Amino acid sequence: MNLRYICVLVLLAAIAAPVAAKVTVLPLGDSITRGDYEGDSANGSWRYYLAGQLDAGGFDVDFVGSTTFPTYTRFAFDQDHDGHGGYTTGMLLSYGETEPLKAWMAAYGPPDVVLLMIGTNDALLQVPLADRLRNLRGIVAELRGRSPNVRILLAKIIPTADSARNAQQIAPFNAALPALASELSTPASPIAVVDQYGGYDGAADNGADGIHPDRGGMQKIAARWYAALTPLLSAPGPTTTVPPIILPTPTPLVVPGGTGSAGDPNDDGLCEDVNGNGRKDFADVVLFFNRLDWCAGHAPWAFDFNGNGRIDFADV
DSSP states (O other): OOHHHHHHHHHHTTSEEEOOOOEEEEEEESHHHHOOSSTTOSSOOHHHHHHHHHHHTTOOEEEOOSBOTTOOSSOOSOOOBEEOTTOOHHHHHOBTTBOHHHHHHTTSOOOSEEEEEOOHHHHHHTOOHHHHHHHHHHHHHHHHHHOTTOEEEEEEOOOOSOHHHIIIIIHHHHHHHHHHHHHHOOSSSOEEEEEOSTTOOTTTSBOTTSSSBOHHHHHHHHHHHHHHHGGGSOOSSOEEEOOOOOOOOOOOOOOTTSTTOOBOTTOSSOOOBTTOSSSOSHHHHHHHHHTHHHHHTOTTSOOOTTOSSSOSGGGO
16 A cells, blocks of 8 residues: 555645636527627627626636627637527527527526526517516526526616607516516526616617617626626635544554554565554554654664655655
8 A cells, every 4th residue: 555645635635726616607688698790890799798807807607508699700708698689588488380498508508697688679579568578487487497596687678769669668578577586586596687777878878770789888788797697606716625634643653562563564674554453554644644753763663665764754
């Protein structure tokens, strides 16, 4: 038995080591989550600005999703997402003969957190509010079916440049979200509402179409997500200390020749069996350290295992 390896393991157990804290985050929604349609866009997506904030904050996050479209060429970041242009709340669940959300999530592991911002296309198409809320219940059920302990951040959708649409279609939808979140939230899978509506100017913060965010709008959205997401993440650079192994104090070594004296069970001239119990085991390491002075003072016993002329730590 090589006692050196046992001792090294004991010493390593007391060293504080970093703990992996990577969290998988699914950006889920429509074209506002996707971002600009063109791959060479100068604005990109709010996902880019959120990724930059998370990186600067030292958080280890892995965006997941079934697509990277349109794969921005001017922005280097984790581009996985499930933001699909034109989708309504109902289309996430059923589109033709497909179940899009279920199919998308089959392409990656269960997400830890979902950033869900959906409902703008419902507002444009004037989908009845009751239908939208029913669809959201289905989306939550689908997410939990894939990831039972998923944490869901549900966004109040941003306003458009059309004040009448905001008042008639968007504001009522947003107003219903807190009660829905409270109804569906569970201890294992909490749902929190993130206000992306308040403080967002549907005219100034959106692009020319008055619906999709420009760069400033994307940055506002990213900042709101960041504030809501970071409390769910581990503190940057966490460490943990593994407690050292504590063994009982060994029986004192008896002088050579007595019962329990150091022994050489394999007759190689080296007394590895320090406690004389007939085995070369971990207890010999402990006893060697506790009786190092005694070992060094008993030259007849060959404790100098490495032959360097000294009885020291290197012999272990």
